[in-house]
Amino acid sequence: MNRRQFLVGSTALSFGLAGFSHAQSAARALPLPPLMDLTGGIDGRVPLMLAPSNHDFGNGAISQTFGINSTYLGPVIRARQGQTLPFDVSNTIGEGVALHWHGLHIPGSVDGGPHQEIEDGATWSPDVPIVQHASMNWFHSHTHGKTARQTYNGLAGILLVEDDASLSADLPKTYGVDDFTLILQDKAFNGAGEMIYQLTGEVFEDGFQGETLVVNGAIAPLTQAVPSGLVRLRILNACNARFLTLSLATGPLSVIASDGGFLASTVDVESVLMSPGERYEVLVDMSSIQSNGLQVDLDGGDNEGGFLASLFGGGTTLTALTLTQNGDPGFQGSMPNRLANLSPPNRSEATVTRSFELQMDTGADLAALAFAWGNICGDGAMAINGQPMNMDRIDEEVRKGDKEIWRISVDDQLHPFHIHGCSFRILSQQGAAPPAYAQGWKDMVHVEEGWSEVLVRFDHQATAETPYMYHCHILEHEDCGMMGQFTVT
Ligand code: C2O
Ligand code: CU
Ligand code: CU
Numbered sequence: 001m002n003r004r005q006f007l008v009g010s011t012a013l014s015f016g017l018a019g020f021s022h023a024q025s026a027a028r029a030l031p032l033p034p035l036m037d038l039t040g041g042i043d044g045r046v047p048l049m050l051a052p053s054n055h056d057f058g059n060g061a062i063s064q065t066f067g068i069n070s071t072y073l074g075p076v077i078r079a080r081q082g083q084t085l086p087f088d089v090s091n092t093i094g095e096g097v098a099l100h101w102h103g104l105h106i107p108g109s110v111d112g113g114p115h116q117e118i119e120d121g122a123t124w125s126p127d128v129p130i131v132q133h134a135s136m137n138w139f140h141s142h143t144h145g146k147t148a149r150q151t152y153n154g155l156a157g158i159l160l161v162e163d164d165a166s167l168s169a170d171l172p173k174t175y176g177v178d179d180f181t182l183i184l185q186d187k188a189f190n191g192a193g194e195m196i197y198q199l200t201g202e203v204f205e206d207g208f209q210g211e212t213l214v215v216n217g218a219i220a221p222l223t224q225a226v227p228s229g230l231v232r233l234r235i236l237n238a239c240n241a242r243f244l245t246l247s248l249a250t251g252p253l254s255v256i257a258s259d260g261g262f263l264a265s266t267v268d269v270e271s272v273l274m275s276p277g278e279r280y281e282v283l284v285d286m287s288s289i290q291s292n293g294l295q296v297d298l299d300g301g302d303n304e305g306g307f308l309a310s311l312f313g314g315g316t317t318l319t320a321l322t323l324t325q326n327g328d329p330g331f332q333g334s335m336p337n338r339l340a341n342l343s344p345p346n347r348s349e350a351t352v353t354r355s356f357e358l359q360m361d362t363g364a365d366l367a368a369l370a371f372a373w374g375n376i377c378g379d380g381a382m383a384i385n386g387q388p389m390n391m392d393r394i395d396e397e398v399r400k401g402d403k404e405i406w407r408i409s410v411d412d413q414l415h416p417f418h419i420h421g422c423s424f425r426i427l428s429q430q431g432a433a434p435p436a437y438a439q440g441w442k443d444m445v446h447v448e449e450g451w452s453e454v455l456v457r458f459d460h461q462a463t464a465e466t467p468y469m470y471h472c473h474i475l476e477h478e479d480c481g482m483m484g485q486f487t488v489t
Contacts, residue, residue, distance in 0.1 A: 027221045028219065028222050028223070030180070030182075030216060030218070030222040030223065031215075031216040031217055031222075032176045032216070033070070033074070033158070033181065033183075033216055034069070034075045034076070035076050035175045035176070036075040036076065036077045036078065037078045038077065038078060038079045038080070038083065039079060039080040042085070044086075045125070046077075046085055046087050047069070048087055048088070048089045048090070048099070048157075049069050049090050050066060050068055050089065050091045050093050050097055050099070050118075050155060051067060051092045052065070052067075052093055053066065053067040054071060055154070055195075055217065057072075057187070057189075057217060058218040059189065059219055061189070062194070063189075063193075063194045065154040066093050066150065066153040066155050067154050068154070071217075072154040073156055073157055073183060073217055074155075075157060076157065076158045076159075076160065076175070077158065077160065078160045079130050079160070079162070080161070080163065081130055081132065081134070081161060082130065082131075083130050084127050084128065084129045085128040085129075085130060086128075087124075087125065087127075088123050088124075089124045089126070090124075091118040091120055091122060092120065092121060093150075095120055095143075095146070096117040096119055096120060096146075097141055097155065098113060098114050098117045098141065098142040099112045099118070099124070099139055099140070100141075100142035100420075101139050101159065102137060102138050102139065103136070103259060103260065104130070104137055104159070105421060105459060106128055106131075106460060107461050108460070108462025108463060108465075108467055108488070109126075109462075109463070110126035110127065110128050110129075111420055111466065111468060112126070112142060113142055113420065113467070113469050114142055114143060114144035114469070115466050115467070132161060132423070133163045133165070134161055134162050134165065134261055135160075135257070135259070135260050135261045135423070136158065136160055136279040136281060137158070137159040137160070138158050138236055138279070141156070146479065147475050147478055147479055148197075148240050148476045148478070149197055151240065151475055152185075153197065158234070166262075169336075170333040170336065171232060171256070171283075171331075172229070172230050172330070172333075173232070177226075177330070178226060178231050178232060178330050178331045180224065180232070180233050181216075181235075181236070182216060182233055182236065182320070182321065183216050183236050183238045184236065184238060184239065184274075185210075185213075185214045185239050186209060186213060186214070186239050186240075186298060187210040187212045187213075187219075188208075188210040199476065205360060206241060206474075207241025207474040207476035207477060208475075208476060213296055213298060213320055215321060220296075221319045221320065221321070222320065222321045222322070223321070223324060224322075224323055225326040226286055226330065227286070227325070227326060227329060227331070228325050228328065228330055229329065229331040229332050229333075230283045230287075230331050230333065230334075230335065231284045231285075231286050231323060232281060233282050233283075234279070235274070235279065235280050236278075236279050237275060237277065238277075239276045240474065240475040240476060241276060241475065242276065242298055242300070243273060243274065243276070243299075243414060244296050245274075245296070245299075246271060246272045246280075246294065246295065247270060247272075247295045247317070248293065249292055249293035249294075249295060249319070250293075252268040252270060253271065253272055253282045254267070254268050254282055254284070254285070254335060255267045255269060255272060255281070255282050256281050256283055256336065257440070258280055258281075258437060258441060259278060259279050259423065259441060259442045259443045259444055260423030260424075260441025260443055261423070261440060262339040262440065263340065263436075264338070264339060264342040264440065265336075266336055266337065266339065267436045267437045269437055272435075272437055273435075273446070274300065275414075275444055276416055277416055277418050277443075277444045278416070278444045283336075290325050291322055291324045291325065293321065294319070295318065295319055340440070344439075347405060349403045350403045350455060352398075352399075352402055352403075353405040353406075353407060354404060354405070354406050354407070355406075355408075355409070356385060356406065356408045356470070356484070357408075358382075358408065358409070358410045358415050359384065359385075360412065360477075361380050362380050362386065362481075364381040364383065364481070377479075381480055381481035382477050382481045384483065385484070387484065389478075389481045389482070389483040389484065389485075391485075394464050394467055394485050394486065394487055395484035395485055396470075396484065396486035397489070398458055398486055398488045399489070400460070400488050401457065402457065402458075404456055405453055406424075407451050407452070407453045408451060408453075409450070409451035409452075410447050410448065413448070414446060414447070414448045415446075415472045415477065416444050416446055416473040416474065417444065417445050417452070417470070417473070418443055418444050418470065418471060418472075419443060419454075419456065419470045420469050420470065421460055421488065422456050422457070422458050422459075423442060424456035424457075425440075425441065425442065426439065426442055427453040427454060428451075429445060429446055429447075430446065430448045430450055430451075431449070431450035431451070442454070458488040461488055462488045464487055467485040467486055468485070468486050468487075468488065469484070469485055469486075470483070470485075471483035
């Protein structure tokens with residue numbers, strides 16, 4: 001955040017603060033998105049219906065949203081390695097939509113990028129092969145120039161991949177009992193309590209930033225009763241632009257998995273910094289405590305810090321979710337040590353190195369680029385290596401099976417970089433080794449000063465007709481052109 005935004009953001013902020021104090025007084029029940037469990041077998045096609053809806057975030061007002069088989073967000077899809085998922089994605093939201101499977105190792109032809117827009121009234125029927133191991137993935141709008149608003153309005157959901165190892169692992173896995181998925185988002189509400197998406201020409205640099213924390217479509221704080229023993233939280237930062245810092249009220253966070261799968265072993269940390277698009281799985285030990293709180297700092301990536309802190313008198317940390325122990329026995333195993341076989345990434349295996357510079361303002365003419373967005377991008381398009389996203393230009397051509405180093409740098413502020421069609425390992429992040437919890441399989445890397453480097457291999461094909469994307473996952477940056485396209489052949 002920069003100072004300029006503090007001033008222009010002050011009107012929206014006062015709504016948010018009113019929402020906060022109300023919210024902090026009465027905890028709501030954690031909504032459990034319906035589980036669509038396909039691991040036991042699939043009967044016919046799998047419908048995902050994208051439609052406009054009305055949704056109550058828990059403040060009594062009715063907000064206009066988009067839902068996927070629901071009033072807001074989508075189901076939790078649970079599938080198994082080796083399956084092919086026959087989706088029927090139908091769109092009735094009133095405009096075109098592309099729906100991308102973020103994290104899946106799948107060919108470009110079913111990836112759901114901006115070249116695969118589903119017209120209003122149409123249905124897209126990709127057969128999505130699940131070849132990767134157990135991992136927490138998600139799906140969200142990826143419509144050219146409209147990703148930020150459509151995702152904000154509710155076009156997102158979770159796709160869990162399980163494999164033989166994860167299904168037999170000694171871990172909590174009863175959905176809604178000791179295994180929960182949490183979609184964290186920041187929202188703005190107007191004086192009537194309705195969700196709004198508001199950007200001015202001044203705030204494009206930071207993307208959308210709301211002051212109210214929402215979990216699974218309900219305003220925090222939330223509460224959930226759980227059995228004693230270990231409880232598993234599978235967490236997605238689905239904010240458009242905010243980095244979040246997570247911690248527990250009591251004890252360390254025990255991180256067991258990142259974007260692309262299990263870590264080598266459990267990593268205990270005081271806090272986890274999560275960018276938009278990142279996923280982490282954590283275990284909370286409820287065997288000897290009555291309650292514990294998952295805490296979220298909404299200004300996780302803010303180096304200057306202190307803005308909300310000054311308003312709240314010294315702390316920006318909110319309780320997102322309070323777990324209260326109900327005395328049931330629940331999962332009785334112990335905290336796992338070894339989780340997966342993962343050797344450290346070896347940079348000498350790479351045969352190709354590519355460099356990407358993320359750029360905030362190129363001065364390139366937005367009108368000429370036909371962005372749908374008007375003035376949210378400020379004076380000029382954002383870009384990578386001097387080139388704002390262009391649907392008709394392939395930026396990189398990658399050979400299938402090669403190991404490559406991708407080196408990403410920025411000219412300022414913190415950006416979360418994402419690559420389609422793969423999982424990678426982080427070699428360095430901002431010039432140093434990444435924190436232990438980010439040393440496993442990832443598809444997101446933080447980029448700030450200096451550069452970050454990842455070691456990546458692409459195993460599936462993407463042609464010029466349906467190329468893969470790489471981009472900043474601050475969705476307003478993506479929409480404003482901080483994105484490129486590549487093929488894998
Ligand atoms: Cu999560 Cu290209 O996106
Ligand atoms: Cu993706
Ligand atoms: Cu960015």
